[in-house]
Amino acid sequence: MTTTDARTSGRKPAQLVDMNWDPITRIIGNLGIYTKIDFANREVVECHSTSSLFRGYSVFMKGKDPRDAGFITSRICGICGDNHTTCSNYAQQMAYGVKPPKLAEHITNLGEAAEYIFDHTLFQDNLVFVDFCEAMVKATNPGVLARAERTDAPRGDVHGYRTIAEIMKAFNPFEGEVYKEALKVSRITREMFCLMEGRHVHPSTLYPGGVGTMPQPSVFTDYLSRLMRVIDFVKKAVAMNDDVFDFFYEALPGYEEVGKRRILLGCWGAFQNPDVVDYRYATMNEWGKAMYVTPGIVVDGKLVTNNLVDINLGLRIMLGSSFYEDWVNEDPFVTHDPLGNPVDMRHPWNQTTVPVPQKRDFEGNYSWVMSPRWYHPGTGEHLALDTGGGPLARLWSTALSGLVDTPYVKATGGGIRITLPKGEKLPETTLEWRIPKWSNTLERDRARPYFIAYAAAMALQFLEEAMGMLQSGDTKVFENFEVPDESIGCGFHEAVRGVLSHHLVIRDKKIANYHPYPPTPWNASPRDIYGTPGPYEDAVQGQPIFEENGPDDFKGVDIMRTVRSFDPCLPCGVHMYMGKGKTLSTVHSPTYGANHG
Amino acid sequence: MTTQSGTTETRADAPRGFDEITILWISEGMSCDGDTVSLTAAGQPSIEDVVLGLIPGLPRVNLVNKVLSPSLGGEDFLAPYRKAARGELEPFILVIEGSVPNQNIIEGDGYWTSFGNDPATGEPQTLNWWIDQLAPKAWAVVAAGTCATFGGIHAMAGNPTGCMGLADYLGWEFKARSGLPVVNVPGCPIQPENFMETLVWVLQHAAGTAPPPPLDHMLRPQWLFGKTVHEGCDRAAYYEQADFAKDYNSPKCQVKVGCWGPVVNCNVPKRGWMSGIGGCPNVGGICIGCTMPSFPDAFMPFMDEPPGGTLSSMVIKPYGAVIRRLRGLTNDMVNHEPRWRHNKQKLTSGYDPHWRA
Ligand code: SF4
Ligand code: SF4
Numbered sequence: 039m040t041t042t043d044a045r046t047s048g049r050k051p052a053q054l055v056d057m058n059w060d061p062i063t064r065i066i067g068n069l070g071i072y073t074k075i076d077f078a079n080r081e082v083v084e085c086h087s088t089s090s091l092f093r094g095y096s097v098f099m100k101g102k103d104p105r106d107a108g109f110i111t112s113r114i115c116g117i118c119g120d121n122h123t124t125c126s127n128y129a130q131q132m133a134y135g136v137k138p139p140k141l142a143e144h145i146t147n148l149g150e151a152a153e154y155i156f157d158h159t160l161f162q163d164n165l166v167f168v169d170f171c172e173a174m175v176k177a178t179n180p181g182v183l184a185r186a187e188r189t190d191a192p193r194g195d196v197h198g199y200r201t202i203a204e205i206m207k208a209f210n211p212f213e214g215e216v217y218k219e220a221l222k223v224s225r226i227t228r229e230m231f232c233l234m235e236g237r238h239v240h241p242s243t244l245y246p247g248g249v250g251t252m253p254q255p256s257v258f259t260d261y262l263s264r265l266m267r268v269i270d271f272v273k274k275a276v277a278m279n280d281d282v283f284d285f286f287y288e289a290l291p292g293y294e295e296v297g298k299r300r301i302l303l304g305c306w307g308a309f310q311n312p313d314v315v316d317y318r319y320a321t322m323n324e325w326g327k328a329m330y331v332t333p334g335i336v337v338d339g340k341l342v343t344n345n346l347v348d349i350n351l352g353l354r355i356m357l358g359s360s361f362y363e364d365w366v367n368e369d370p371f372v373t374h375d376p377l378g379n380p381v382d383m384r385h386p387w388n389q390t391t392v393p394v395p396q397k398r399d400f401e402g403n404y405s406w407v408m409s410p411r412w413y414h415p416g417t418g419e420h421l422a423l424d425t426g427g428g429p430l431a432r433l434w435s436t437a438l439s440g441l442v443d444t445p446y447v448k449a450t451g452g453g454i455r456i457t458l459p460k461g462e463k464l465p466e467t468t469l470e471w472r473i474p475k476w477s478n479t480l481e482r483d484r485a486r487p488y489f490i491a492y493a494a495a496m497a498l499q500f501l502e503e504a505m506g507m508l509q510s511g512d513t514k515v516f517e518n519f520e521v522p523d524e525s526i527g528c529g530f531h532e533a534v535r536g537v538l539s540h541h542l543v544i545r546d547k548k549i550a551n552y553h554p555y556p557p558t559p560w561n562a563s564p565r566d567i568y569g570t571p572g573p574y575e576d577a578v579q580g581q582p583i584f585e586e587n588g589p590d591d592f593k594g595v596d597i598m599r600t601v602r603s604f605d606p607c608l609p610c611g612v613h614m615y616m617g618k619g620k621t622l623s624t625v626h627s628p629t630y631g632a633n634h635g
Numbered sequence: 636m637t638t639q640s641g642t643t644e645t646r647a648d649a650p651r652g653f654d655e656i657t658i659l660w661i662s663e664g665m666s667c668d669g670d671t672v673s674l675t676a677a678g679q680p681s682i683e684d685v686v687l688g689l690i691p692g693l694p695r696v697n698l699v700n701k702v703l704s705p706s707l708g709g710e711d712f713l714a715p716y717r718k719a720a721r722g723e724l725e726p727f728i729l730v731i732e733g734s735v736p737n738q739n740i741i742e743g744d745g746y747w748t749s750f751g752n753d754p755a756t757g758e759p760q761t762l763n764w765w766i767d768q769l770a771p772k773a774w775a776v777v778a779a780g781t782c783a784t785f786g787g788i789h790a791m792a793g794n795p796t797g798c799m800g801l802a803d804y805l806g807w808e809f810k811a812r813s814g815l816p817v818v819n820v821p822g823c824p825i826q827p828e829n830f831m832e833t834l835v836w837v838l839q840h841a842a843g844t845a846p847p848p849p850l851d852h853m854l855r856p857q858w859l860f861g862k863t864v865h866e867g868c869d870r871a872a873y874y875e876q877a878d879f880a881k882d883y884n885s886p887k888c889q890v891k892v893g894c895w896g897p898v899v900n901c902n903v904p905k906r907g908w909m910s911g912i913g914g915c916p917n918v919g920g921i922c923i924g925c926t927m928p929s930f931p932d933a934f935m936p937f938m939d940e941p942p943g944g945t946l947s948s949m950v951i952k953p954y955g956a957v958i959r960r961l962r963g964l965t966n967d968m969v970n971h972e973p974r975w976r977h978n979k980q981k982l983t984s985g986y987d988p989h990w991r992a
Contacts (some may be wrong), residue, residue, distance in 0.1 A: 059709040060752055063701050070752075093665050098793040103936035110922060113788040116669025116824065160675065168705050211705040212683055221675065221683060225909065228676050232913025238676060239669040239824045242913075242920025245938065250919030252867075261914075269929070393795070395745030398759075407977070410831035516883040598707050 053078040064165040085578035125531035130246035133527030136519035142248035143312035144504035150233035154493035156227035163220030171209035193277035248516035270461035297479030297600030303431035304423035307333030308532035334435030358567035365390035386541040386553040409566035425536020429489035446495035482603035493537035535605035652843025660700040664733020669824035670780035677827035726774035734826030737797030784819040823925035864896035869917040877955020893921040
């Protein structure tokens with residue numbers, strides 16, 4: 039509250055302090071955020087993001103059997119490994135020219151829907167919401183907590199909590215009611231996942247060409263009965279999140295500036311339509327637009343394209359602050375796509391990974407993450423697209439395209455309408471997500487529970503269709519194929535936290551080149567050759583500080599809320615590696631108690 | 636009186652364990668953090684049950700894990716690790732997730748993976764540094780997942796980091812303060828309940844309420860990894876009857892389409908993935924040997940028939956075919972009801988009214 043006054047009453051002489059958080063907690067993987075904060079004007083003036091892990095997937099996959107790619111790339115990520123397997127299978131299916139049977143697509147969609155519901159629930163309620171829970175707000179903005187105690191929760195009739203503070207209390211880690219319930223829900227939804235994909239994190243029943251999941255009625259009944267057990271929780275989660283985020287705008291005027299950046303969103307689409315998809319590159323625009331989450335690039339609120347071919351050709355992997363040798367002088371693997379369009383040397387199909395370990399230097403090279411960008415043919419810019427943590431870009435892109443029109447989910451142009459059936463306690467409910475005014479921290483977080491509802495609603499449709507096929511005796515789930523001597527393929531999908539692509543080049547029936555580009559390299563990328571910062575850096579840099587603590591007991595909650603709103607997940611920065619650290623002038627590492635109960 | 640004093644004496648002599656213990660979990664090995672995520676899937680028992688003290692016979696547990704930590708990160712999160720490295724936090728169990736890179740192959744500046752920065756210099760502190768500091772002071776050391784136990788996927792042929800399992804790094808003869816060697820819980824990722832069960836046993840041992848957990852020669856809990864996948868597989872009867880799936884559309888034995896179950900130590904088909912649901916060959920996934928020390932190289936390409944499979948499935952063919960045919964006949968027979976079940980005038984069931992009186 040006080041911060042807004044400071045910002046509007048003219049600038050004071052800067053009081054700069056270097057602050058870093060390394061490692062960041064409550065995320066998957068190794069992420070460090072290094073900032074300069076101006077405490078006089080209460081804003082972040084500089085931000086660099088870096089990670090400390092190099093494993094080298096694109097290095098050790100070379101020469102392997104391409105059919106192993108899905109099994110191997112699953113291990114890139116310990117929370118969305120299945121999204122990698124699925125995406126790898128999409129890319130392989132293009133390369134092998136095989137189209138899985140329809141029922142296999144439904145089973146994959148059901149598995150992926152369960153994954154979205156599970157992962158977003160665990161992340162939002164058990165990891166992100168800790169930043170908004172009673173204990174944290176008390177330690178960072180006691181004034182806000184006092185106000186939350188006096189503020190009635192407008193949607194209390196749905197979620198059952200009387201005041202905003204009661205909701206915050208329910209999110210206290212390990213003890214709060216919602217925190218504990220979310221863990222339970224994350225288990226039920228993972229069981230749904232296992233019914234379709236065998237094991238969670240690294241699935242066992244997904245193959246290029248289809249699935250091995252036995253299509254029996256009980257598999258679908260077991261899934262449906264679990265889905266219905268969590269449907270009311272989903273409705274409550276949307277209401278609770280809306281209440282808390284609306285309250286933050288109200289209690290801290292100006293909070294929309296936290297984590298705000300230019301609207302530059304990318305979504306690669308999810309949930310194939312089994313009636314349309316054939317995995318051919320030539321028809322990729324058609325089947326891409328038939329997906330039940332529409333791919334798209336949204337710039338300044340406008341849809342630039344929803345053609346997967348355009349999206350593919352615009353991909354550029356830039357260097358600039360990363361520890362690699364340029365591959366510009368190597369021979370390209372792919373000069374033209376299957377439609378005859380030229381393919382850039384900086385495209386993932388042509389990337390070669392040549393690591394050059396070196397010291398971390400924030401003025402020079404400081405990250406093993408490269409900088410994926412999208413080349414806008416209209417403006418000539420290399421856009422540092424972000425994924426909005428996944429759901430924000432998915433909902434935005436789908437809403438603007440207006441193509442999804444199903445019994446439970448409808449894109450309206452200005453938003454998305456989602457209908458969930460009657461549950462044990464709550465009636466049939468229609469939720470409406472509307473395109474927000476900003477691409478910022480609170481809207482990234484708000485989109486998440488809505489996308490849980492979206493995935494649950496789509497799951498109902500996939501279940502009905504799959505059951506119908508099964509009951510009519512159509513039970514084929516796998517199609518055989520041959521691995522060709524030479525071929526290329528690309529897969530586009532949405533990992534939970536956003537865009538995921540796999541690019542594959544086969545020579546002599548072996549992997550000649552393989553490059554997975556998951557969401558976190560997009561979001562966590564460092565400054566590129568043009569000096570454009572990556573999305574975490576851009577969102578944090580310049581953001582105001584609302585925390586009431588001064589430099590000595592500063593926790594950095596506003597910064598952490600911003601970073602976590604993107605759903606960071608560093609294991610997928612497959613090329614990451616951190617060089618030797620540079621000594622910062624004033625290193626101040628914020629503390630928050632010393633007890634980790 | 637003697638009985639009484641005897642009892643008292645036994646109690647006094649019983650090994651007294653710890654009332655409270657800290658778990659320092661480091662997932663900064665070369666991993667995907669999937670073992671931490673898997674752990675949150677366990678319901679028998681769940682991690683919150685353990686942390687909230689709902690399991691009898693355990694010490695009070697302070698869990699420090701980056702993914703689940705309520706702290707904001709950085710030094711605040713690292714505080715207990717630093718304390719332990721200074722020797723001021725006792726007792727603690729060190730859990731390592733991910734494979735351990737070979738730092739010695741790096742020339743000049745550089746780290747394969749680090750965990751926080753050195754407070755004095757601001758330089759990254761390597762995973763290896765932390766292991767060197769913490770392992771000798773730990774009461775027990777647990778390796779979570781195949782990466783930490785045996786190197787796993789990131790240690791596959793052609794990898795640039797030279798990474799390995801924790802026992803390769805510390806030496807297989809390493810003993811923690813408790814006298815326990817590294818406790819290996821393989822699985823890519825860990826089967827949630829396998830891990831929690833092992834952890835609970837180690838904690839019971841820490842509390843003095845249980846003996847050390849029985850481990851095999853690869854330091855795996857014997858009761859979890861003592862049998863093969865095949866021995867617990869739903870499809871094993873198909874194998875015995877030499878009835879093999881030709882592709883993944885089939886509920887039959889998958890040995891010809893890539894399953895390594897006959898020779899892999901893992902209980903997943905029997906136990907399911909979580910709460911008895913899911914798994915591998917039992918639900919349509921080939922076993923790729925993800926719990927094994929030789930994973931993944933020995934099992935690739937995954938979708939081809941294992942080399943030994945051709946011979947063993949050929950040998951079993953004639954036997955299986957006969958057995959299948961005979962069982963088919965019997966199955967046919969037992970699929971008919973006995974003749975005495977009818978609604979005619981006469982009772983033909985063999986009932987003798989004599990015995991009624
Ligand atoms: S599917 Fe695998 S584990 Fe099951 S019976 Fe066949 S070979 Fe054995
Ligand atoms: S059955 Fe095989 S693939 Fe499945 S978990 Fe066990 S070892 Fe891994």
